[in-house]
Amino acid sequence: MAFDSIDRRRFLLLAAAPLLAAQKAATPHARESMLQMNGYAVNAETPLAVLTDYMTPNELFFVRSHWIPRTPDPKKWSLTIDGEVERPAQLTLSDLKKLPRAEATCVLQCAGNGRGLYAPTVPGVQWRYGAVGNARWGGVRVRDVLDRAGVKASAKHLHVFGSDDPPGKVPPFQRSIEMEKVLADGILAFSMNGEPLPVVHGAPLRLIVPGWAGDHWMKWLVRLSPQAESQKGFYMETAYRYPLTVGAPGVAFKPEEMSPVTELFVKSNITTAPKKAKAGHAYEIRGFAFSGAPDIAKVEMSDDDGATWTDATLDARHDPYAWRLWSHRWTPSRAGKARICARATDSIGHVQPREAAWNQSGYLHNSWHFVDVEVTA
Amino acid sequence: MKRGIVLVLALVLSVGAAPKKHAYDQTLPVLGTKFHSLPAGTGRQLVEASCLPCHSPDILVQQRLTEKQWTATVDKMIRWGAVLKETDKPATIAYLSKNFGVTNNFTPTKTRPVGY
Numbered sequence: 001m002a003f004d005s006i007d008r009r010r011f012l013l014l015a016a017a018p019l020l021a022a023q024k025a026a027t028p029h030a031r032e033s034m035l036q037m038n039g040y041a042v043n044a045e046t047p048l049a050v051l052t053d054y055m056t057p058n059e060l061f062f063v064r065s066h067w068i069p070r071t072p073d074p075k076k077w078s079l080t081i082d083g084e085v086e087r088p089a090q091l092t093l094s095d096l097k098k099l100p101r102a103e104a105t106c107v108l109q110c111a112g113n114g115r116g117l118y119a120p121t122v123p124g125v126q127w128r129y130g131a132v133g134n135a136r137w138g139g140v141r142v143r144d145v146l147d148r149a150g151v152k153a154s155a156k157h158l159h160v161f162g163s164d165d166p167p168g169k170v171p172p173f174q175r176s177i178e179m180e181k182v183l184a185d186g187i188l189a190f191s192m193n194g195e196p197l198p199v200v201h202g203a204p205l206r207l208i209v210p211g212w213a214g215d216h217w218m219k220w221l222v223r224l225s226p227q228a229e230s231q232k233g234f235y236m237e238t239a240y241r242y243p244l245t246v247g248a249p250g251v252a253f254k255p256e257e258m259s260p261v262t263e264l265f266v267k268s269n270i271t272t273a274p275k276k277a278k279a280g281h282a283y284e285i286r287g288f289a290f291s292g293a294p295d296i297a298k299v300e301m302s303d304d305d306g307a308t309w310t311d312a313t314l315d316a317r318h319d320p321y322a323w324r325l326w327s328h329r330w331t332p333s334r335a336g337k338a339r340i341c342a343r344a345t346d347s348i349g350h351v352q353p354r355e356a357a358w359n360q361s362g363y364l365h366n367s368w369h370f371v372d373v374e375v376t377a
Numbered sequence: 378m379k380r381g382i383v384l385v386l387a388l389v390l391s392v393g394a395a396p397k398k399h400a401y402d403q404t405l406p407v408l409g410t411k412f413h414s415l416p417a418g419t420g421r422q423l424v425e426a427s428c429l430p431c432h433s434p435d436i437l438v439q440q441r442l443t444e445k446q447w448t449a450t451v452d453k454m455i456r457w458g459a460v461l462k463e464t465d466k467p468a469t470i471a472y473l474s475k476n477f478g479v480t481n482n483f484t485p486t487k488t489r490p491v492g493y
Contacts, residue, residue, distance in 0.1 A: 033405055035485035039412040039433030059490035067431065121441040121479055123450050167431050168458020
C-alpha cells in the first residue's frame with residue numbers, strides 16, 4: 001500500500017514541467033498562497049481573497065487528488081474508445097488536435113467544497129470556500145470524438161477512466177455520465193486558460209462537464225466507453241451520492257436513497273469586504289456566483305441577517321456555466337457589528353438557501369456566506 | 378533514469394524561466410513539501426505506520442470526528458489495505474478520537490504553487 005518517496009518526487013516534477021509555458025501568462029499575485037489541505041495526495045484550496053478574477057490563474061487553481069496519481073507518460077499516451085461503438089479507436093493527442101477545436105469557460109467546483117462548514121462534522125477533506133475556480137478549457141467536443149467512433153443507439157452512459165490507479169485495495173475512481181449531458185456539453189480538454197493543461201489538473205486530457213461537480217471531470221483520461229448501463233463501483237454506488245430527499249442534520253441515508261452528485265447548486269461567495277468600516281462611508285463588496293444552471297440572474301446583499309436585500313451589480317462578463325463576478329457599494333448606516341451576506345438566484349429560478357441541506361458526505365454546500373464587519377461611528 | 382533527468386531538467390528550466398517568481402512569497406513552502414506533525418501520545422506510532430504511507434498527517438489533523446466516526450473510518454481503511462493489527466485498533470482509534478475530535482481546530486498550511 002505504501003508509496004515511496006520517488007512517487008512523490010515524480011509527481012511534483014511532473015506537476016512543475018508544464019508551468020514552463022504557463023508562467024508566461026501568469027497573473028502576479030503578490031504574497032498570495034494556496035491553502036494546503038493535504039500534503040500527499042495533494043489537495044489545496046484557493047484563498048477566497050484571491051478569487052477575484054474572471055479567470056482563475058492556473059497555478060492558483062484548487063487541486064484535488066484522491067491519491068498520489070499515476071500520471072500518463074505523454075509520449076506513450078493514447079485515448080481508447082471502446083464499448084457500444086461501431087469503430088473502436090486509439091487516439092493520440094495529435095489525432096485529437098485534428099478535430100474542430102472547442103472551448104468552454106466555466107466553473108469547476110469540487111463536490112465537497114464547503115464540507116468543513118457542515119455541522120455535524122463529516123469525514124473527508126475539510127474544504128471551506130476555495131475548492132472552486134473558473135477557467136477557459138480548450139480541446140475538442142466529446143460529441144465529435146464519439147461521432148467518429150459511431151456510438152450505437154444502445155449507449156446511454158459514457159464510462160470514463162483515468163490513469164491514476166489507487167493504492168492497496170482502494171476501489172478505482174471510475175465514473176459514468178449520461179450520454180445526453182456529455183454529448184451536449186462535454187469537452188476533452190488539453191488546454192487551460194490558453195496554456196497546456198497542467199499535470200495536476202489532468203494532462204494530457206481531462207473531461208470537462210460544464211455545470212456539473214468535479215467528480216465528473218475525470219483527470220488523466222485514458223479511456224471512454226459508451227455503455228448501456230451506468231458505471232458500477234464504490235465511487236458511483238456509495239460515494240459522490242446526494243440524498244433524494246432532505247433529511248435532518250446527522251441522519252445518514254442508504255446508497256439507494258441517494259443519487260450521484262451532478263449539477264452544481266446555486267451559490268455565491270464574498271471575496272472582498274472590509275474587516276472594519278465607518279458608518280456613512282461607502283465600501284466595495286465583491287464576490288462571485290455560479291450554479292448548475294447556465295447563468296446567474298441576480299445577486300443580492302443584506303447587512304441585517306437577511307431581513308432586507310439590495311441587488312448587487314453583475315459583471316458584464318459571462319459564459320454558460322461560468323461564474324458571474326459581482327460587486328456592491330455598501331454604506332453601513334450605524335455603528336456596531338454588521339453581518340453582511342450574499343444570496344444568488346440562477347437563470348432558472350433557484351435561490352441560494354440560508355442553510356445548505358446537511359448530507360453525510362458533505363457535498364454541495366451552498367449556505368449564505370456571512371462576513372462580519374466591525375462598524376464604528 | 379533518462380526520463381528522470383529530463384524531468385529534473387524541466388523543473389530547473391521552469392523555475393529558472395519564471396518571470397514572476399517574485400510574485401509569490403519565497404519564504405512559504407512549496408505545495409506538497411511540508412506537512413503538519415502528529416501530536417505526541419500513545420497511539421501515535423501506530424497511526425504513523427498505518428496511515429502515513431498513503432496520507433500526509435494533514436488529512437488526519439483536520440478531521441473533527443466522534444469515536445464512532447473514527448472507528449468507521451479506520452475499519453474502512455483496513456478494508457482498503459491499511460496495515461493495522463486488530464489488537465492495535467483500540468489504541469489507534471483512541472489516539473485519533475482524543476486528538477482529532479469534534480472540537481478540533483485546523484489551519485491549512487500556506488504554500489506557494491509548485492514551480493513558483
